[in-house]
Amino acid sequence: MNNARSILVVGPSWVGDMVMAQSLFLRLRERDPEVAIDVLATGWSLPVIARMPQVRRGIELPFAHGDLKLAARRRLGLSLRGARYDQAIVLPNSWKSALVPYFAGIRKRTGYRRELRYGLLNDLRKLERERLPRTVQQFVALAEDAAPIHAAEIPPPRLRVDRSRGAQLRVELGLPSGPAIALMPGAEYGPAKRWPVEYYGALAKMLLARGVQTWVLGSAKEVELGKQLLQASEGTAFNLAGRTSLSDVIDLLGECGAAVTNDSGLMHVAAAVGIPLVAIYGSSSPSHTPPLSAAAQVLYLNLSCSPCFARSCPLLHLDCLRGIAPQMVFEKLQPLLDF
Numbered sequence: 551m552n553n554a555r556s557i558l559v560v561g562p563s564w565v566g567d568m569v570m571a572q573s574l575f576l577r578l579r580e581r582d583p584e585v586a587i588d589v590l591a592t593g594w595s596l597p598v599i600a601r602m603p604q605v606r607r608g609i610e611l612p613f614a615h616g617d618l619k620l621a622a623r624r625r626l627g628l629s630l631r632g633a634r635y636d637q638a639i640v641l642p643n644s645w646k647s648a649l650v651p652y653f654a655g656i657r658k659r660t661g662y663r664r665e666l667r668y669g670l671l672n673d674l675r676k677l678e679r680e681r682l683p684r685t686v687q688q689f690v691a692l693a694e695d696a697a698p699i700h701a702a703e704i705p706p707p708r709l710r711v712d713r714s715r716g717a718q719l720r721v722e723l724g725l726p727s728g729p730a731i732a733l734m735p736g737a738e739y740g741p742a743k744r745w746p747v748e749y750y751g752a753l754a755k756m757l758l759a760r761g762v763q764t765w766v767l768g769s770a771k772e773v774e775l776g777k778q779l780l781q782a783s784e785g786t787a788f789n790l791a792g793r794t795s796l797s798d799v800i801d802l803l804g805e806c807g808a809a810v811t812n813d814s815g816l817m818h819v820a821a822a823v824g825i826p827l828v829a830i831y832g833s834s835s836p837s838h839t840p841p842l843s844a845a846a847q848v849l850y851l852n853l854s855c856s857p858c859f860a861r862s863c864p865l866l867h868l869d870c871l872r873g874i875a876p877q878m879v880f881e882k883l884q885p886l887l888d889f
Contacts, residue, residue: 555584566817687704
């Protein structure tokens with residue numbers, strides 16, 4: 551009979567945050583190598599979870615962002631009672647995110663003291679942002695039996711890459727052999743996190759002059775951005791935005807020698823794949839959600855008006871991003887161009 555502990559983690563909504571949540575799963579496994587971890591997550595995050603060896607299964611949370619759907623959450627919780635989880639760890643701070651573990655009757659329900667979740671959670675922790683300023687630190691702290699005295703060492707996320715599938719995708723998508731760098735111009739949060747698309751295009755031309763092809767990666771929401779980048783690059787980039795699944799993107803990144811990216815979900819995916827990357831920050835801050843990789847380099851101007859965390863530049867100039875010239879990014883990539 552298997553007496554291993556089992557934990558249900560209610561995962562965050564954003565893909566990048568879900569990648570960072572792997573650090574929590576790694577810490578849970580450090581503490582108990584036999585623990586079984588299931589993750590409740592939105593459908594768009596399930597491909598990322600499938601690449602995490604620490605997770606036994608991903609369970610789809612079939613609600614749109616912001617939906618309450620109390621009766622449906624109750625049904626889902628009741629359907630999970632048979633799993634007899636020993637603990638739930640709730641990563642989002644919303645009231646509704648704590649409902650499913652409560653309805654599932656999980657004995658210990660852990661999370662931060664937010665949105666009057668008394669009763670729904672019975673292992674409430676105080677969120678001390680001064681001691682745990684980074685999102686990933688806040689996640690990992692919930693692996694402990696009580697609030698830690700100081701921030702723990704963060705085990706970096708590492709997603710499993712299917713190398714054979716990556717090589718197959720190159721053929722299917724008509725990508726030539728030879729070195730490639732991924733360009734990821736999107737950021738779902740808003741334009742204040744997006745390096746100008748014409749800068750990406752200029753960088754693509756610089757890289758082609760060095761014999762390096764560029765692949766534009768992004769979701770269906772970023773198809774238009776991909777078209778704009780292709781035009782700005784004068785046709786030198788390969789626009790794959792909207793043509794690949796998230797699983798495909800993970801395997802394609804494994805084929806790349808490096809990536810250039812905004813602060814986005816795909817930035818965290820690329821960091822977890824383990825390739826070198828240049829991460830460009832504008833309205834957000836690398837001190838809050840940095841790429842969790844020793845192979846990452848950050849470009850951030852730290853202007854007096856940033857970080858503002860706005861979706862669009864409130865001053866209408868976007869100097870925090872426009873001040874980062876394509877040549878600055880190219881210089882960061884220079885040592886990598888002989889891969």
